[in-house]
Amino acid sequence: MSAHSKRSIEMRTWFVILIAACIFFGLGGVYSLLTSTHQWGIAAAGIMVAYIFLIAYVGIQVARFGLIKSANFGALVGLFLAAFYLAGELIVAGLIEQVSIWQWYGGRWNDGYELFGAGSFAIKGFLWAVAYSLRILLILFVLPTAMLSEGERQFCELCKSSTTKTRWKSVVKSFDPAVLVGVSDLRSLMMLGGGSGGERGVWLRVRTCKCASLGELTVDQYKIEAEQRGDTIMKDSPISPIGLCRLVEWVRATDGSAELPGSDLDLEQFGANRQMFDLPLKPAGNEWESLHRWNGSGMGMEWGCDTEYTRAMRVLVGKGDFRAIEESLAMAEDINDIACIYEAGADWYDPQDWIGLWCDEQPGSSVAHTVAGINHVKRAWLERGGGWTPKHVPEFMGLLNLAMESFDRATAIDPENATAHAWKIYAGKGLGQEDERVRLYFDAATRSHPDFHAAHWMYFDYLTAKWYGSEEQCIGFAREVLKNRAAGSAALGVVAYAHFEIARERMEKDKKAGFMGYLNQPEVRSDIVRANDLAFTDHRMSMVTPRVRAFFAYMLWQLGETQGAKAHMEIIGKTTPWDPFSASVFFLSKETYTKARKACGL
Ligand SMILES: [Zn+2]
Incomplete structure (x- = not known):
C-alpha cells in the first residue's frame, strides 16, 4: 500500500x-x-x-x-x-x-x-x-x-525552470574561525552573532529558479585579510523563500555593511503581505478527487495522494509558508481531514529548511513539532528504503528517535493532539517498540476520535505478521473495530485491510487458490460485507473516504458482491490511484480497476 x-x-x-x-x-x-x-x-x-x-x-x-x-x-x-x-x-x-x-x-x-x-x-x-x-x-x-x-538540481514546477539563477552574493563579517567550525546548516549559521572582530567572514551565494520558490544556498568561509574564499561550509543546500527571508534578516542584523539582495528578489510576498490560505475545505464534487502527489516522499505514508485542497496548500508550504498549515488546520473539523492536512504539510522528498525554523521560532507550537515529527518519519523511511531489508540502519533509527522526540514535545504541549499520538505508532514500529507501549499510543489517539483512520491503519500495520504481530492479532484487532465502531466510520476500513493482508500472505504459499480460498471463508466474507455496510451507512465524508471506498470496492468485486462494488465504482468514476487496484504498466496490461468496472457492468 x-x-x-x-x-x-x-x-x-x-x-x-x-x-x-x-x-x-x-x-x-x-x-x-x-x-x-x-x-x-x-x-x-x-x-x-x-x-x-x-x-x-x-x-x-x-x-x-x-x-x-x-x-x-x-x-x-x-x-x-x-x-x-x-x-x-x-x-x-x-x-x-x-x-x-x-x-x-x-x-x-x-x-x-x-x-x-x-x-x-x-x-x-x-x-x-x-x-x-x-x-x-x-x-x-x-x-x-x-x-x-x-x-x-531542483526543478520548479511553478515557473518550469531550474535553480540556476544567481540572485544574491554577499560577504558577512566577522567571526572567529573557531565558531565557524560548528556551522553545518542554515539554523546553526543563523545562531552566530557577527561583529566580533574575528578574522573570518562567510561568503554566501543564493541561486533560485525564476520565480524564487526554490533556492539553493552555498556558504564558504571567507578570509577577510586575504580577501579569499576558504573551506566550503554548505554546498547547494535547498533554501525556501521563508528561509531566505530569515537569512536576509540575519545578515542585516549581523553585518551592517554586507550586501543585501537586489529588488528583483521579491521577498515581500512571503513576509507580512502574504495571502491567507482560505480555500473552502470541501470537495468540488460529491467527494474529494485523489490527485497524484509528485514531490512527496512516497514513503512512510498514511495518505499518499493530494486533494485539490492539500495540493493548493502544498504550493504555499513548499515555499516555506508554514502558516498555511496552521490556517488549514484551523478550518478543519473532522479528525481525518486534520490528519491529511498534517501529512500533506510534512510529506516532502527533499529536505525542508522551514520546518526547523518554524520549531525554533515557535517552540510552543504543538502543530510545528507534529509536522517536524512526521517529516522525520518520512526522511527515516527514505533512508531505510521500502524493501524487506533495511538500508542505512543507524540513520534510520536516528531519525525515528528525532521523530519520537518531536511527537513527545507535541503531545506534552497539547495532550489532545491526536495526530501526534497516532504517528508515534509509526515511529514506534520502526524503532521496534513493544505492543503494550504502541497500543497506548493508539488508545491516546482514538480516545476522543474513534473515527481516526490513520491511527487504525498504523496500528493494524504494526500488528501484521511482517512487523510485530500475527494473523491472530491482526484479525483480533479488525473484529474489535468492527464491534466497537459506530456506523459511518472510516476506521472500519481496517477490517478490509486486515483480511486483504492475510489473503495476500496465503497467496504467497499458494499462488492459485490462496487468495480467494481465504476470502471466501464464510466468516471472512461476512466481516468484509458487514464492515462495508456499516462504514457507508451515514458515512462521515472526509479526505480519507476515496481511499476507504476504493479498498472496499476492490474487496466486494473480488467476493463477487457486484451490486455493492458497482455502487462504489459509480461514485469513484473512471479511475482511482488507490491500492489494491494497480495501474497498468506501459499500457501493456489493463488496469485492474477498468477490469473490475467491466465485471460490474460499468
Ligand atoms: Zn520557480
Whole structure:
C-alpha cells in the first residue's frame, strides 16, 4: 500500500526514458541523414558542434520530465541514451549507403572525409579514426555529464525552470574561525552573532529558479585579510523563500555593511503581505478527487495522494509558508481531514529548511513539532528504503528517535493532539517498540476520535505478521473495530485491510487458490460485507473516504458482491490511484480497476 506514489514516479521515469531512447535513436539517424546525403565539407564541424549542444539540451529535458532526482542515475541514463544515439547514427548510415557497419567504417577509413569539396584534402585512415573516436567520446561524455548535473538540481514546477539563477552574493563579517567550525546548516549559521572582530567572514551565494520558490544556498568561509574564499561550509543546500527571508534578516542584523539582495528578489510576498490560505475545505464534487502527489516522499505514508485542497496548500508550504498549515488546520473539523492536512504539510522528498525554523521560532507550537515529527518519519523511511531489508540502519533509527522526540514535545504541549499520538505508532514500529507501549499510543489517539483512520491503519500495520504481530492479532484487532465502531466510520476500513493482508500472505504459499480460498471463508466474507455496510451507512465524508471506498470496492468485486462494488465504482468514476487496484504498466496490461468496472457492468 505504501509504495504507490513511488511506483508512479518510477513509472513516469521509465516511461520518459523509453521515449527518450527512441528520440535519441532518431537524433542519431537525422545526423547520419544530414552528413551522408550531403557533402558539407568543413561545415560539418559546425553541424557536429550544434548537435552536441542539441544532445545535451534534450538530455537535460529528459532529466527534468523524467523526474530524475539522483546525479548517478542521471549519468547512467545519459550513457544509455548516448548508446541509442550512436546506434541511430550507425544503423541509418548503413541503410543510406546500403552497407554493413564494418563496410561503412572501411569506406570512411579508405576514402576519408573531404573537407573542401570533391577531390580536395580528405581526413582519412588513422587521422579519420582519431577524429571519429574523439567525437564519439565527446558525445559519451557530454550527455551523461549534462544529465548528472541536472539530476542534482531542483526543478520548479511553478515557473518550469531550474535553480540556476544567481540572485544574491554577499560577504558577512566577522567571526572567529573557531565558531565557524560548528556551522553545518542554515539554523546553526543563523545562531552566530557577527561583529566580533574575528578574522573570518562567510561568503554566501543564493541561486533560485525564476520565480524564487526554490533556492539553493552555498556558504564558504571567507578570509577577510586575504580577501579569499576558504573551506566550503554548505554546498547547494535547498533554501525556501521563508528561509531566505530569515537569512536576509540575519545578515542585516549581523553585518551592517554586507550586501543585501537586489529588488528583483521579491521577498515581500512571503513576509507580512502574504495571502491567507482560505480555500473552502470541501470537495468540488460529491467527494474529494485523489490527485497524484509528485514531490512527496512516497514513503512512510498514511495518505499518499493530494486533494485539490492539500495540493493548493502544498504550493504555499513548499515555499516555506508554514502558516498555511496552521490556517488549514484551523478550518478543519473532522479528525481525518486534520490528519491529511498534517501529512500533506510534512510529506516532502527533499529536505525542508522551514520546518526547523518554524520549531525554533515557535517552540510552543504543538502543530510545528507534529509536522517536524512526521517529516522525520518520512526522511527515516527514505533512508531505510521500502524493501524487506533495511538500508542505512543507524540513520534510520536516528531519525525515528528525532521523530519520537518531536511527537513527545507535541503531545506534552497539547495532550489532545491526536495526530501526534497516532504517528508515534509509526515511529514506534520502526524503532521496534513493544505492543503494550504502541497500543497506548493508539488508545491516546482514538480516545476522543474513534473515527481516526490513520491511527487504525498504523496500528493494524504494526500488528501484521511482517512487523510485530500475527494473523491472530491482526484479525483480533479488525473484529474489535468492527464491534466497537459506530456506523459511518472510516476506521472500519481496517477490517478490509486486515483480511486483504492475510489473503495476500496465503497467496504467497499458494499462488492459485490462496487468495480467494481465504476470502471466501464464510466468516471472512461476512466481516468484509458487514464492515462495508456499516462504514457507508451515514458515512462521515472526509479526505480519507476515496481511499476507504476504493479498498472496499476492490474487496466486494473480488467476493463477487457486484451490486455493492458497482455502487462504489459509480461514485469513484473512471479511475482511482488507490491500492489494491494497480495501474497498468506501459499500457501493456489493463488496469485492474477498468477490469473490475467491466465485471460490474460499468
Ligand atoms: Zn520557480
